[in-house]
Each structure stands twice: as C-alpha cells, then as structure tokens.
Amino acid sequence: MSVKIRLARGGAKKKPFYQVVVADERCPRDGRFIENLGQYDPKQNPPMVNLKEDLTLEWLRKGAQPTETVRRLLRQNGIWSQFKQPKNV
Secondary structure (H helix, E strand, C coil): CCCEEEEEEEEEEEECCCCCCECCCCCCCCCCCCEEEEEEEEECCEEEEEHHHHHHHHHHHEEECHHHCCCCCHHHHHHHHHHHCCCCC
C-alpha cells in the first residue's frame, strides 16, 4: 500500500475548497482517507493554508509521499524544510 498526502476537493461548483488528507493512492480523490491534516482555500486572498504541522511531519517521516501541489504548500509553510533538516540526536 502506497500512502500519499494529497488534496480532496470540497465546496460548490466554481468555489473549490480542499482538505489536505493522507490516503491510499488507490482510493478516489474524494473517497476514503486515513487522516485529515488540514485545509487549503485557494479562493481567499492570500490563499488560506491551515495544516497540522506535527501530524504532517509524522506522516512524512513514516514515508507518505506528497503530491506536487501539496509539496508546494508544505514549502510555503516551512514544513518541508523542517522535514529535510537532519535531526540532531
């Protein structure tokens, strides 16, 4: 089972709203997911991104692969750089 961090669309026609979720890559876009990590609303100015940082880092460390769009959102919020930093033990 390959796990992805991806967007699940919600909202009305022409008014998209997305949930950032962890899901099996075989499940449909808006189908079953494992865990909800936050929200993304591209219609606001600036776009609203609300992510649970600790859960997102935990899933990345477990091996979940983000899609390109989610990776861009993680970079903008600084979560991707925290994930890429080596841990000081």
